[in-house]
Amino acid sequence: xxxxxxxxxxxxxxxxxxxxxxxxxxxxxxxxxxxxxxxxxxxxxxxxxxxxxxxxxxxxxxxxxxxxxxxxxxxxxxxxxxxxxxxxxxxxxxxxxxxxxxxxxxxxxxxxxxxxxxxxxxxxxxxxxxxxxxxxxxxxxxxxxxxxxxxxxxxxxxxxxxxxxxxxxxxxxxxxxxxxxxxxxxxxxxxxxxxxxxxxxxxxxxxxxxxxxxxxxxx
Amino acid sequence: xxxxxxxxxxxxxxxxxxxxxxxxxxxxxxxxxxxxxxxxxxxxxxxxxxxxxxxxxxxxxxxxxxxxxxxxxxxxxxxxxxxxxxxxxxxxxxxxxxxxxxxxxxxxxxxxxxxxxxxxxxxxxxxxxxxxxxxxxxxxxxxxxxxxxxxxxxxxxxxxxxxxxxxxxxxxxxxxxxxxxxxxxxxxxxxxxxxxxxxxxxxxxxxxxxxxxxxxxxxxxxxxxxxxxxxxxxxxxxxxxxx
Numbered sequence: 001x002x003x004x005x006x007x008x009x010x011x012x013x014x015x016x017x018x019x020x021x022x023x024x025x026x027x028x029x030x031x032x033x034x035x036x037x038x039x040x041x042x043x044x045x046x047x048x049x050x051x052x053x054x055x056x057x058x059x060x061x062x063x064x065x066x067x068x069x070x071x072x073x074x075x076x077x078x079x080x081x082x083x084x085x086x087x088x089x090x091x092x093x094x095x096x097x098x099x100x101x102x103x104x105x106x107x108x109x110x111x112x113x114x115x116x117x118x119x120x121x122x123x124x125x126x127x128x129x130x131x132x133x134x135x136x137x138x139x140x141x142x143x144x145x146x147x148x149x150x151x152x153x154x155x156x157x158x159x160x161x162x163x164x165x166x167x168x169x170x171x172x173x174x175x176x177x178x179x180x181x182x183x184x185x186x187x188x189x190x191x192x193x194x195x196x197x198x199x200x201x202x203x204x205x206x207x208x209x210x211x212x213x214x215x216x217x218x219x
Numbered sequence: 220x221x222x223x224x225x226x227x228x229x230x231x232x233x234x235x236x237x238x239x240x241x242x243x244x245x246x247x248x249x250x251x252x253x254x255x256x257x258x259x260x261x262x263x264x265x266x267x268x269x270x271x272x273x274x275x276x277x278x279x280x281x282x283x284x285x286x287x288x289x290x291x292x293x294x295x296x297x298x299x300x301x302x303x304x305x306x307x308x309x310x311x312x313x314x315x316x317x318x319x320x321x322x323x324x325x326x327x328x329x330x331x332x333x334x335x336x337x338x339x340x341x342x343x344x345x346x347x348x349x350x351x352x353x354x355x356x357x358x359x360x361x362x363x364x365x366x367x368x369x370x371x372x373x374x375x376x377x378x379x380x381x382x383x384x385x386x387x388x389x390x391x392x393x394x395x396x397x398x399x400x401x402x403x404x405x406x407x408x409x410x411x412x413x414x415x416x417x418x419x420x421x422x423x424x425x426x427x428x429x430x431x432x433x434x435x436x437x438x439x440x441x442x443x444x445x446x447x448x449x450x451x452x453x454x455x456x457x458x459x460x461x462x
Contacts, residue, residue, distance in 0.1 A: 185290075196282045
């Protein structure tokens with residue numbers, strides 16, 4: 001059992017790293033997609049709209065399987081021999097795509113709820129469009145988007161467990177290996193669920209602090 | 220991309236639709252039935268009543284569904300008491316284990332959604348129900364529940380879609396629903412693009428059917444005018460028939 005404690009620590013690191021990287025990249029994708037959805041250029045709106053609709057209507061597991069096995073086929077045909085795609089990169093790519101689609105909707109809704117006056121005021125002060133985005137829209141939007149964004153991070157942490165299905169040694173995979181070799185599935189999966197509960201609780205605390213930090217005094 | 224293979228595999232995978240639907244809808248119904256009493260307990264002012272329900276929803280919403288499924292499917296067999304009981308016939312079957320995991324998971328989410336709906340019922344409505352002499356059970360059944368359900372309908376759609384997608388996890392415990400069939404087909408043909416995309420098309424079809432179905436329900440129950448219902452901008456005045 002002692003050996004497994006170390007393995008669980010390694011698995012925890014992998015899970016956290018996977019969530020943080022794909023969450024950060026996914027938020028960038030989400031912001032860009034939200035901006036594209038709000039643009040005046042119709043073809044861009046249609047393409048990005050299709051992306052968010054499709055990704056949100058299909059199981060995350062399917063996207064992960066498609067990227068892992070599809071990526072393996074693509075890379076193998078590129079090199080002319082069988083090359084398996086790295087499970088971690090496949091996981092980052094899949095979760096980024098998923099996270100981007102969900103956060104795009106959140107960011108879009110948040111931008112739309114900012115009053116026009118704020119943006120007009122920024123323009124009349126002579127701020128450049130990117131300055132308006134960076135200094136006015138982003139800070140105002142973050143406050144509105146935070147609760148929904150927190151929920152999405154919550155889901156992301158739980159979705160990382162699906163990458164274990166394509167062989168990434170995260171918390172879930174360590175538990176599955178331990179469950180098999182020690183013939184104690186209940187013990188190992190309960191340990192895994194305790195670790196996930198710890199991570200989601202941590203995310204909850206962090207987002208509560210963030211919400212308090214961004215809250216407007218007197219509101 | 221082989222379009223012919225895409226079409227034939229869509230047809231093959233379509234045979235997995237019934238199992239996907241059964242898993243999703245049955246756990247949705249069980250989850251709904253469990254969540255109604257739980258939501259009333261959770262919304263109760265008494266902490267000794269609401270805290271145990273909070274513990275349940277917190278644990279089930281804070282851990283991945285995959286772990287919950289594996290605990291039920293692989294884990295419960297480790298307990299001798301369960302292995303020797305009649306329950307074992309049910310709990311060693313992947314279908315019943317998936318159904319149990321999905322139902323408990325869905326009940327946890329729906330309980331929290333419902334709790335929000337119950338707390339949002341205007342106190343005046345409940346006062347009025349008390350004033351005309353309704354018993355607490357009548358108040359819940361005839362006043363609080365219908366109003367709460369209408370209020371949560373938009374967020375309940377999300378739960379339905381989430382469950383439809385979550386049913387794909389049943390493929391990890393050997394069930395051959397849409398995802399399970401597609402994984403089997405990919406291991407036989409090794410054409411992941413066509414087959415997984417075909418599966419994606421089927422899921423997208425199912426989720427859009429459910430989304431538009433619920434949108435219709437919303438228009439009917441919430442008395443919201445359907446889009447483009449009023450030609451030339453003239454609002455058609457609707458007479459409520461006391462539905």
